[in-house]
Amino acid sequence: MHRFVHLEGTQPEAIYFTQPYPDGSVVDYSWREVGNQARRMAAYLRSLQLPPASAIAIVGKNSAHWIMADLAIWMAGHVSVPLYSTMGTQMARYIFEHCEPRLLFVGKLDGKTDGWNEIRMAIPEGMPLVGLPMSPVSGARDVPQWDEITARSEPIQDIHQPEPGDLATIIYTSGTTGAPKGVMHSFGGMMAYALGAGEFCRMTPRDRMLSYLPLAHAAERAFVEANSLCHGVHVYFSDSLETFAQDLQRARPTLFISMPRLWTKFYGAVCARLPLRKQKLLFALPIVSGLFRKKILRLLGLDAVRIAFTGSAPLAPEITGWYRSLGLELLDVYGMSEDFCWSHYSRPGLVRMGYSGQTLPGVERRIDDNGEILIKSITGMMGYYKQPELTAQCMTADGFFRTGDRGEVDEIGRLKITGRVKDIFKTSKGKYIAPAPIENQLTHPMVEAVCVAGAAQDQPFALAMLSVDGRKQLLDLQGKLTLTAELETMLEHVNAALEKHEKLDYLVVVNELWSADNGFLTPTMKIRRNAIEERYVSKVAQWAAAGAKVVFDR
Template identity: 65%
Template sequence: MKEKYSSTLVHRFLHWERVQPDAIYLSEATPDGSLVDYTWREAGAEARRMAAWLQSQEFPPRSAISIVGKNSAHWIISDLAIWLAGHVSVPMYPGISAETAGYILEHCDVRAVFVGKFDGKTDGWNEIRKAIPAHVPLIGLPMSPLTTDTDALQWQSLVAQQEPLQEIRLPEPGDLATIIYTSGSTGRPKGVMHSFAAIYAYAIEGGEFCGYHPGDRVLSYLPLAHTAERSFVESNSLCHGFRVFFNDSLATFMQDMKRARPTVFISMPRLWTKFYQGACAQLPAGEQALIHTASPAADALKKQILSMLGLDATRLAFTGSAPLPAEITDWYRTLGLELLDVYGMTENFSYSHYSRPGQVRLGYSGQAMPGVDCRIEENGEILLKSPTMMLGYYQQPELTKQSLTEDGYFRTGDRGELDEMGRLKITGRVKEIFKTSKGKYVAPAPIENRLSHPKVEAVCVTGPGYAQPFALAMLSAAARAELQEGQAASALRVEMQALLDAANATLEDHEKLAFVVLVKDVWNVDNGLMTPTMKIRRSTVEEHYLPRAASWVELAQTVIVEAE
């Protein structure tokens, strides 16, 4: 183990608890709108008390303890308590199905479950609860659906009854810290095992690259059950001692952004697009033109726009998962905010490639981070080695072995290419390639990237078994409203036809899109068409729409508006 990674996030937390005990660590809004702050001392006291309770249960060492619920201060405090007690944390998405939850709970023999916020909706929790064995204790965090449940244990009561744990068995870097379940090709999720060394290496290397310091602020809103948020928010804040604000709900997002005024911010293309659309909708044409000029008035307007978005203090802004339209990227750059594309995955704790300021190339995810070795296989697959690589898949040694090359590189399953500066471009998934009825193979991701447009929030290229591929496009809310107005609807069709023509002009004959369908449904997490990190669930989207494809082919139209 390299000496550089010989510490852990537990050590770092104890450091900040000691050197800045009265600094605010976690800030969250309650349903009544008030803000609750937790200092490092207060977070530590609660974590230590809960750790004492966990130890009193005499679970076997390194037992799996689960956390399910939306992001909150007590999500992170629970994670700390699990680690301080010498156990392993197993996060689960609040939108997880009962079947998947049951599999995870059994697969890693979960001994207790912390239950957090469910956004005011208990339906999801009621389904998950059916999958939890009766002997597994449930601990309701503040704001959880269990606060009035007499059969559950309550966080506040438990911590009130315990003395803070003082004798902490500090973890070794090589110890298992967490098991993060991610979707598997067989339908069963895979348990990705990460050591304390791996998640600490992420925070150290990423922190040096980004220049994090205790004065930084972040807003936590992407699921903490996913590595992107777990690494960016939890690991970095514990390592570098900065403050975390939490988004309460979708309705309060902009209010929470303005309260946090994050100095570093990460988002998916869909939200960057929504920010852009929202700002443009409020700006008269004259002001939109003004920001592209060099004048004191333009500078003042740019600051005003960033302030309106809560981004006026942001010094680093990241994006990932899919390219943004050049028009949107250029708009942010005009405001003085360069969006840095990043690439990573669960198996390497979201640490692989980052764009460097001043070296951004549209459609590329930047160069390899320190310690990352990347090469491209003959079939285009991206192979990686890094200090943040997983220990393996829990109880699946054969799958772990299959995921590695003979010389120890991880097979990402992503296809990509490198440019002359070593910047990585993702060109799709190895297994996403489908065959048309002509026997030609089509890779959907590169074609989807050509359909980037400010009015298109998400797109899926599909068509296995058909003569030509076609695209499914989900429009923004404003564009969907245009479809209800005769003249605006006609103009939108012309725009989409131009987008289709421009994409087809760059494609091989077998890749050219027969048509684009403007779908009526909004793709989201609740209906299963999007992942919690706002990527399309390709298999679910195709299952939902492919039965209608034959009727669309018969229409012989190139821009189809799906009927209500």
């Protein structure tokens, strides 16, 4: 909050947010305007005379007013609780009951590409709502609207100035299993992240970011919100999936973070227009090569990127190598909600395929006897909200957090994630299988997600969800034959490096999309292993009887 007030005063006319709207208009919000609107909403929140440090929730897709609402909550002396826009009724109800928010900001939602129709069923009766611009409750007679409130409220000047140890936010983990946990973070921890990330990335107010990953997740909250508030970075937003390419071109970010899924889509889109064979020919021409590489990045909207990050899952080596050939080195990162994503970053020039880089300043790491990664970070959480016993279980006696991830470290300290401690399963032969290391090797440009299963089976097997382009390829007979052959080759190559009991019996190309909406993926696109295994367990015998190395689910 101190940094925002400083930037609000020192660069008031600089543009902080650029927000596209569904009607095609684009609005710029200066630091002065952002501060003015947030202060007016903070005045309204104070008028409600809520108890100090009350929980106030925000649900909605990323938008300028999402962050303005967050600022207003803090200015009024309260605690923000972001909710995923894709969550279902059960999870939303749990969070409302668990943290008991006194008010809910309802932001940009449509009920079609998000979970609004499910979330609204969980809103406690009588809970006050405030509609942000582009909200589905806009125009509702009994719901106060952001624009109406700010128009009639005077901006407060005596905003709440928190101490470093004060609770700032409760971030609920997306959770691959069980109920979500409320991760508590302090203002001091968030500031420590922003100072460290700012130094790592050499951030200045001239930098630009595109905000499109969920602000309800620690990664986007840290990389975009915390960094922009601390360093004055210009933040652009995306209106929709359909306008994403246009929004990215408008932003031309200098700092960009994404997940393997999007990096793969970018790669696939370029290869669909210009096959790799032709790319290699052009790359080999001395005069044309440099211009051609820059043209590809410009078409993607990534030509101004000077630092690019990838994380949450492995990216196929050939795709990483392709970006590197364009002059864009993807830095793999590793972090969690519990450490506000300040743990491990790859360093430029020291990237090693399959590794997540070295510890960051203020981070200590050790590997426990069972292979579990233990982390102590300057950005570490205050604990799990209302769950002191669980907090104690997740911490060692000397203050290290038990990540639940298994890993190993190379000779210069780069970390490799080798799986989850609890994900190991046993085959009918009594052999234990760690699925994640095998999944990490099953990389193909047309495969978006993989789940290795096989508990109580003779041998493990793999389930694969294809990308949109991969699904299109199946519609053409020759395309399907080519893809089948490629997947068989991949399976053969992976099996050659595995122990006998680990070798995959077959690979199943699933027929349905895995998404956060249907519960097969978390909002951050990690697989929900239990849900996937439960969905397909009835078909295992049928697949095994087929006798094929690549099976297409029907």
